Amino acid sequence: MDVMPAIRVVDLRKNFGALEVLKGVSFDVHTGSVVSMIGASGSGKSTLLRCINFLETPSSGDIFIDGEPMGFRSDASGQRRLRPLSEVNLMRRELGMVFQQFNLWPHMTVLGNVIEAPIRVRGMSRKQAVALGEECLARVHLSEKAREYPARLSGGQQQRVAIARALAIQPKAMLFDEPTSSLDPELTDEVLSVMRELAGDGTTMIVVTHEMAFAREVSDRVLFLHNGLIEEEGPPEQVLGAPKSERCRQFLSKYLH
């Protein structure tokens, strides 16, 4: 048997009422690797990412973090049961999430945002948490903004703080949900370069993105989603360079030209 993947997704399905958004998606993300997910809007890639973190409860299928089932577990009789929220919360700490809309908490300073979870969730002392928080802010090159409120920061800076906040829970993997989609073009680079550094440090990452050049440069694997299914997957040179699927080719032609 090969090495345990950091994240394993098995036959994941999700429907909102009659609408089936994910129709059975399976893939592995190995420790230290970067997986990019591309696809048109409505293809299900954001929902997939949110299901992995249980911000949406999957309709069926399994997610394993380091071999541990994420939202479900089997009871004594082998029945599959939804874990209580407290356990889901425990598991969520293993995954850092970065949102399209940053979602910084406006009533806390930059450092306050970063150390909130380490103190309240991990139970760290304030001193430890501040040390950790400053380290995380240094990784996104924002040490000097620690005492500011988020409203005073540019969009790119806010998104970097959001990355620091996710890093501060010391996750096993980072999930990025279109982290640059709500940024002006001139601000995307500072966020992408921080993400590039993280990838270089060996961080396990899943990135939903429309930045094809970034996906090609950083990813180990690229998944192309279409209508709730993985239409094509493989190394970036293949999926982005010479896609086998006609749909993938069509999708890419809109981005590369």
Add this chain to the structure above:
Amino acid sequence: MSNWERLVWNQQGVLLQGLGVTVEVCLIAFAVAITGGLTLCLIRTYFPPLRFAAIVLIEFFRATPIFVQLVWIAYVWPELFGWPNSFFTAGWLALGLQSSGYLAETFRAGIEGVARGHREAGYSVGMSPLLVFQRIVMPQAVLTVSPSIVNQFTVIVKSSTLISVITVQDLMFQAMKLVNVWYEPIEILTVTAGIYIVMVFLVSTAGKMLADLLRRRYGLAAA
């Protein structure tokens, strides 16, 4: 014969009479509030010489408790100004004046809420300032503030219970009189409270529906 029948049903004559007085006072007060509020607002916005006086009146009406104003107008004004000459008049006057202070501010918000571009568009096609006010500013302001005006009416109805204290024979007065006759307050007070709550509920629901309608038809948010 149940208590409800004896204490409430058989007293419906007096209670309805009281309800009639309540409705009458509230409607007069509402008219006073709208007229007074509009006047104060226009003076404050467009007539600088009396601007300060208008502000003082608005703030005084808004910051003084209605009960205190009511008693003050009922007992002090007749000595001071020789008017109002009845408690009935004092009742609607106090209710109307307090609400006129609130409505003046509501109207102002409505007028200021009209986008500058709309006014400029009016001037650019050669409309006079008066015409712009009449045809462009006022209609929009009235639309946006109308839910708040309805809401102010509910305030009047709620405050109107206090005029019973100065012996105006409204619903509250009749209810308290019955309580003092029988010393059995449970049924009569519960029913009276119920009547007021239903009345206010109906008015405020109408206000909400009006606000919804405006939002749907004109895309206006209530001021």
Add this chain to the structure above:
Amino acid sequence: MSDAFWQSVDLSTFWEYRQVLLAGLWFNVYVFACSATVALAVGLAAALLRVNRSWPFRWIGTVHVELFRNAPDYIMVVWVHFVLPLLLGALIGRRLEIHPFVSAVIALGFVYSGYFAETFRAGIQAIPVGHVEAARACGMADRLILRRIILPQVVRRMLPEAVNQFVSLFKATTIVSLIAVPDLMYQVSMVIATEMRPLPLYTGAALTYFAVIYFVATGVRLLSERWRNKIYA
């Protein structure tokens, strides 16, 4: 007429009784502080019911809000004062007396809980759902999210509206004199009964209330604006 005018602006009688009147004003403040506490606590509970996922809770919250928001405060004070002791007394099977102060606090507290519930609810619903999701993604539990992420923002958002409601509540405390809670209005009518000089005393009361409410409210509004602006710059 000018005689009456000078009489009503001659506040020396009012000043003479300043101690007992000031004690009355403090009663307004007590009633206000206690009923504001009740209103905030009950209002928050009702707001949480109204944003609950299951409909029976939402329904209870809605009934609470509609009932108390639409009730005139005077009749609620009278109802709690006269009816509630009888009902509770029947329930426990003996005569029950409720102090007028307590009746006043219960009545005003519940009436204003209806208004505060709506303000809380609007504040809660105005918070972007992403802020909650970000907290969930950090592994924060719902209670912690409510306490650390939602409420601090709600408080800031609802402040201007809440200040208005506090002002209304303080003004409403003047009616407790009608059930013999010895507030300023009550003391004023007592003094009038002995001095027989309603003009200066009622005028003095009106001016006192106006001054207290106007200046305190303006001050609080200024302070809260400054505090909010730090975050929503």
